[in-house]
Amino acid sequence: MKTRILALDIGGTKLAAAVFEKNEIVTRARKPTLAERGPDAVFERITSLLETLLAKTETRASDIACIGVGCGGPLDSETGVIYSPPNLPGWNAYPLKQKLEARFRVPAYVENDANAAALAEFHFGAGQGHRNIFYITASTGIGSGIILDGRLYRGTNFSAGEFGHIVLARNGPVCNCGGIGCLEALASGTAIARRAMKEAARLPRSLLAKAAAKNGRLSARDVAAAARAGDPAARRIFCDAATYLGLGITSVIHLLNPEIVIIGGGLSETGPLLFEPIREVVRKRAQRHLAEFVKIVPSELGKSVGLYGALAVTENRNGELR
């Protein structure tokens, strides 16, 4: 009986995998990606990770229905070919679907990680029962996955959902993408950390400066901790980033009129520090009939969104093919 599904979450830093049965994790495991070793070496690490899980759960080849994969884009989710994601050096037109299918002899479905996470919340998390969902992943970068009329919207060449690169300032900071004033350059974990390092240098007696001295650097998590401890510069930086996120969400609400905006990724773990300014901005700036209507909530699946995302990809593809 093909009752088990293999779920695989390929990140630039870690690989995570799980065996699912009836939408429950039977067992899970992770290991470092070691992306710098190139795609073939990473593929070997993936197969050994999956095989370890299969052995541990006594899953036979005949028990496996399919494999679901979430992976950094750009990628073509029809063919399952990966096109040079920034976090996976050397994956130039890498035929991941084909390689997995040849190795495990079951169908494999590949989706970009933000889309997979949106599907995860839609099928198993905060998005259940909703048809129009805007899922935001806010961590070092900012991305999104869009469910409209109950279906994943991928865009013309699988590139929809680049929420981090909407423009919020005509003359803003330069973004990694080459753009100017992108949301990601104003509100990502990287942007928060960069501003905090400047403030730490300017204010040597601040909590931020102490944290920077202790760790040698600052992360958005450090800035959140300093903000919670009452550091005024840290609070200002965090509130500012959240305000820009709120302005971006205001634009999305006007453009797409979603029922629910779900925020996942590392930044979302900071809770009210992030969500209060966002909700305030939306309340103040969006048209009332839209602002009152839309829910803005944290991811329900949290750190498991990657694995549930990979599972949801198989659910989605089976739905699309039915």
Next chain:
Amino acid sequence: MKTRILALDIGGTKLAAAVFEKNEIVTRARKPTLAERGPDAVFERITSLLETLLAKTETRASDIACIGVGCGGPLDSETGVIYSPPNLPGWNAYPLKQKLEARFRVPAYVENDANAAALAEFHFGAGQGHRNIFYITASTGIGSGIILDGRLYRGTNFSAGEFGHIVLARNGPVCNCGGIGCLEALASGTAIARRAMKEAARLPRSLLAKAAAKNGRLSARDVAAAARAGDPAARRIFCDAATYLGLGITSVIHLLNPEIVIIGGGLSETGPLLFEPIREVVRKRAQRHLAEFVKIVPSELGKSVGLYGALAVTENRNGELR
């Protein structure tokens, strides 16, 4: 034989209607809306306009397949009830579909005018052959209609496509909607005219000032004419508005990855004055694989987009119901 379709475009200023057969206009007519007289008086004007067309074309009741309507929103396109559009005073929960069906005894389909125009370009204009279309109407206000994966996307409560109210400046001008820094407050015909009046007062010897003195006021059309005649302030104002439109389109390209962006409405008639700065901004600010790919073009249906929109609404609803 039910081969004829009645198309009705309800604007705040004028009513336009046509009899279509095989997607061609048999005859068309228009008259002032006189919206200030309230919904019942306007409805009488609508029925007499349609009856005149029916008589003129010798169309019998049994020849009419259905009625398509484009109307200012907000409205519920399932029930065909209109909810207080700003340009139709007194239309509070006005059951337009029901009234038309009772009067003409054929199905009536009602859609908001920006959605109808997007459908018109999709079925009959610049969007033919494309599946992901972002249609912008840029005139006194700015709106949009969104076709994704070959289907009209209406949003959760029929309010998607408020492109005029995406946020482009954290501390920008106050918008009619109560928001701050909305695209509409920066780039609409109204915003262009407002800025031009200020410049005319500041520069009494400019072409702008002369046009203002002659007409008693300035429209975006006057500003475009002065820009074409070489007036530097007029050029600056127009280019600035087009730049903001380009920034908004850049955001949409990142978020929705459309194949084509189609711009209609009065502002689009200014041609290169509008399109050149827009295309330059997108080329400079959007990610290259998206910017090179997307077409940004004027509406093909031009001033007929309202009537073809009403026709396309019937096409779309029949497609959705099939």
